[in-house]
Amino acid sequence: MNVVETKNLTKFYGKECAVDKINFSINKGEIFGLLGPNGAGKTTTVSMFSCLIKPTDGDAIICGYSILSKSLDVKKRIGVVPQDVALYPTLTAKENLIFWGQMYGFYGKNLKNRVDEVLEIVSLKDRQNDLIKKYSGGMKRRINIAVGLLASPELLILDEPTVGVDPQSRINILETLKNLNSSGLTILYTSHYMEEVEFLCNTIAIMDLGKIIAFGNLNELRILVGEKDKIIFSTINDIKEDIKIKISKIQEVDKINIFEKSLEVLTLQGRKILPEVTKILWDEGIRVKSVEIKEPDLETLFLSLTGKTLRE
Amino acid sequence: MFKKIISIATNLIRVTFKDKLSIIWLFAMPILWTTLIGAVSSFGSSGSSKIPIAIINSDKGIYGNIYEGIMKNDKNLDIVLYSEEEIEDVVNMVKETEIASMIYIPENFSDLILNNNDVFITVYKSSSNSSFYIEEVVKKITNQIDISSITGNFVLKNIEKSVILNDLNKKKYFENSFNEALKELTSNNKVSVEYEILSVQKENLILPTGFNATSPGFGVMFVMMGAFFTAVVLAEEREMNILSRLLTTPITKIVVLSGKLLGVFCVTIIQFLFIIFFGQFILGVNWGNSPLSVLLIAISFTLSAVGLGTILSSVIKTSAQASALTILISIVTSMIGGAWWPIEIMPKYLQTIGKFTPQYWAINGFNKIILRGFGLKEIMPNFSILIIYAIVSLITASLLFRYE
Numbered sequence: 001m002n003v004v005e006t007k008n009l010t011k012f013y014g015k016e017c018a019v020d021k022i023n024f025s026i027n028k029g030e031i032f033g034l035l036g037p038n039g040a041g042k043t044t045t046v047s048m049f050s051c052l053i054k055p056t057d058g059d060a061i062i063c064g065y066s067i068l069s070k071s072l073d074v075k076k077r078i079g080v081v082p083q084d085v086a087l088y089p090t091l092t093a094k095e096n097l098i099f100w101g102q103m104y105g106f107y108g109k110n111l112k113n114r115v116d117e118v119l120e121i122v123s124l125k126d127r128q129n130d131l132i133k134k135y136s137g138g139m140k141r142r143i144n145i146a147v148g149l150l151a152s153p154e155l156l157i158l159d160e161p162t163v164g165v166d167p168q169s170r171i172n173i174l175e176t177l178k179n180l181n182s183s184g185l186t187i188l189y190t191s192h193y194m195e196e197v198e199f200l201c202n203t204i205a206i207m208d209l210g211k212i213i214a215f216g217n218l219n220e221l222r223i224l225v226g227e228k229d230k231i232i233f234s235t236i237n238d239i240k241e242d243i244k245i246k247i248s249k250i251q252e253v254d255k256i257n258i259f260e261k262s263l264e265v266l267t268l269q270g271r272k273i274l275p276e277v278t279k280i281l282w283d284e285g286i287r288v289k290s291v292e293i294k295e296p297d298l299e300t301l302f303l304s305l306t307g308k309t310l311r312e
Numbered sequence: 313m314f315k316k317i318i319s320i321a322t323n324l325i326r327v328t329f330k331d332k333l334s335i336i337w338l339f340a341m342p343i344l345w346t347t348l349i350g351a352v353s354s355f356g357s358s359g360s361s362k363i364p365i366a367i368i369n370s371d372k373g374i375y376g377n378i379y380e381g382i383m384k385n386d387k388n389l390d391i392v393l394y395s396e397e398e399i400e401d402v403v404n405m406v407k408e409t410e411i412a413s414m415i416y417i418p419e420n421f422s423d424l425i426l427n428n429n430d431v432f433i434t435v436y437k438s439s440s441n442s443s444f445y446i447e448e449v450v451k452k453i454t455n456q457i458d459i460s461s462i463t464g465n466f467v468l469k470n471i472e473k474s475v476i477l478n479d480l481n482k483k484k485y486f487e488n489s490f491n492e493a494l495k496e497l498t499s500n501n502k503v504s505v506e507y508e509i510l511s512v513q514k515e516n517l518i519l520p521t522g523f524n525a526t527s528p529g530f531g532v533m534f535v536m537m538g539a540f541f542t543a544v545v546l547a548e549e550r551e552m553n554i555l556s557r558l559l560t561t562p563i564t565k566i567v568v569l570s571g572k573l574l575g576v577f578c579v580t581i582i583q584f585l586f587i588i589f590f591g592q593f594i595l596g597v598n599w600g601n602s603p604l605s606v607l608l609i610a611i612s613f614t615l616s617a618v619g620l621g622t623i624l625s626s627v628i629k630t631s632a633q634a635s636a637l638t639i640l641i642s643i644v645t646s647m648i649g650g651a652w653w654p655i656e657i658m659p660k661y662l663q664t665i666g667k668f669t670p671q672y673w674a675i676n677g678f679n680k681i682i683l684r685g686f687g688l689k690e691i692m693p694n695f696s697i698l699i700i701y702a703i704v705s706l707i708t709a710s711l712l713f714r715y716e
Contacts, residue, residue: 086556
């Protein structure tokens with residue numbers, strides 16, 4: 001059964017197309033990753049799913065209800081964790097949860113019990129009476145997630161929930177989400193951190209410039225772009241653009257990316273072309289500090305599909 | 313739906329009262345300004361909140377003193393006694409509106425009463441003074457004296473039907489009956505005077521001073537600031553994405569906005585009532601005998617201020633902009649509206665501009681209540697205009713309001 005199904009979902013801001021006729025579905029019980037760089041259209045997509053903004057064209061059916069005609073029914077069934085921490089800093093965690101619980105229609109003992117439950121889930125019950133402004137970034141993010149869980153949603157939508165969070169808190173958040181999913185919660189997770197999506201998600205959609213450019217699980221995506229190695233050269237001196245022309249003459253080279261003091265080469269035969277590329281660099285006076293060969297990952301997939309990295 | 317509106321409003325009130333800076337601006341600053349500037353502006357004047365009246369009592373008997381005594385007991389009058397020789401000076405003071413009125417009790421007042429003859433009290437009043445309060449008080453006391461005198465004569469006549477009295481006894485019986493009747497009349501107001509204003513007079517030039525000016529004036533200004541505070545609160549919530557998150561929960565935009573407006577209204581009406589009670593019980597401002605009139609003006613003004621504050625929050629982009637504009641707009645419009653000084657002392661063109669501010673209508677309404685003792689009927693025009701302001705501003709706010 002599909003918890004989410006989009007039908008040519010489109011959003012224009014003036015003449016600018018932010019989301020361009022996207023079609024995908026999310027099955028019940030999945031953790032679905034929406035991966036893409038900044039400006040790809042991820043936040044616009046989840047904003048439409050959350051019924052915050054209306055699509056210019058197309059529709060999406062969330063938990064059986066249309067976002068166009070039954071937005072209130074949709075909102076009753078989803079929990080949204082926005083990119084920014086949307087909490088009252090001068091209230092305690094408990095006061096925040098009570099307020100947001102009331103917005104979901106909980107009152108009295110039901111509300112109290114539910115607040116206690118979500119505080120347990122995010123492991124912040126002992127800090128419930130502290131003001132939000134006194135929390136660390138990671139703790140704020142966890143309460144932010146707790147708000148999204150209050151209504152026991154069928155679908156939890158998280159929009160880049162770990163931005164600005166320390167690694168330990170990030171791991172904590174990801175573990176919590178995995179546990180929730182094992183209890184049956186369907187999750188839509190957007191991020192530009194491919195390692196999070198790789199760790200967490202069963203199904204991944206890669207988005208760029210408003211379009212879904214690839215869709216499937218990690219293995220399917222690897223097959224889609226072919227198994228390719230990524231050779232990373234770290235250099236002592238800067239690398240000039242004209243190096244690209246020389247290296248691209250090597251037959252097995254698929255794609256090249258140049259940064260200030262590093263060079264990435266995508267190829268099917270990394271070990272074979274390594275000496276040849278190293279010689280070209282040496283001849284051009286570029287001194288190599290280190291070399292690394294990496295197996296294909298989402299960053300590589302993205303680079304392969306779009307010609308740019310997730311960091312651009 | 314209503315439960316959620318109440319929850320949103322209650323939450324806003326909680327967030328506001330948890331913020332120390334808000335408490336300072338909402339309560340401490342109005343008290344400070346009202347007290348300091350009121351004290352400074354009342355220095356050198358009597359500082360009295362009462363209407364100044366001169367009495368020249370030339371009567372040789374007790375009834376002139378009785379009349380004088382009853383007038384002194386009126387809590388709204390500040391009675392100053394002058395002698396017959398000062399009559400010309402006092403008349404000039406009335407003409408210059410230094411005092412509201414002069415009451416002249418003639419030399420033979422008591423004799424005329426005792427002999428059951430016609431007697432006149434003369435009231436000198438400036439033609440520019442449209443207050444009817446003094447006439448009402450004089451009429452009331454005159455009627456009381458008159459009825460007591462009639463009662464005294466009636467009792468005397470009845471006694472004389474069966475008993476022959478000497479002059480001393482006549483006087484004794486008359487005085488006893490007179491005093492009994494007067495005691496009844498002054499303690500139980502079975503008959504009261506009502507009057508209709510038959511013609512519109514020029515605005516009276518009795519200008520509020522001291523706490524009479526600052527309590528309503530700065531009260532109105534700080535309530536406007538408090539309501540404009542909505543602009544800052546709503547802008548902050550927009551910046552923190554709280555407003556947009558609210559819209560991801562199963563509630564509609566109208567519920568969100570209604571809750572926010574109700575919350576701000578509650579905060580500012582609490583503020584207003586606090587300022588009024590402070591003025592009444594600490595500073596001795598007489599906020600009048602019609603609490604309903606005060607409440608109606610307070611509520612209608614607060615509603616219009618909330619509407620205007622919400623419009624501001626819709627047009628500004630950041631909370632920093634909102635903070636700066638809140639203070640600027642509140643102070644400037646309050647100055648023009650007559651919060652800082654009586655509007656009557658400003659040039660005509662500024663007075664005209666001032667009448668477009670809700671502050672003008674609120675202060676004008678409060679002045680009618682405080683200075684002239686007016687009630688519900690007289691403040692209806694002010695209330696009506698403020699309600700129209702409120703309706704227009706709240707509708708405009710709901711159309712312009714941005715959630716992101």
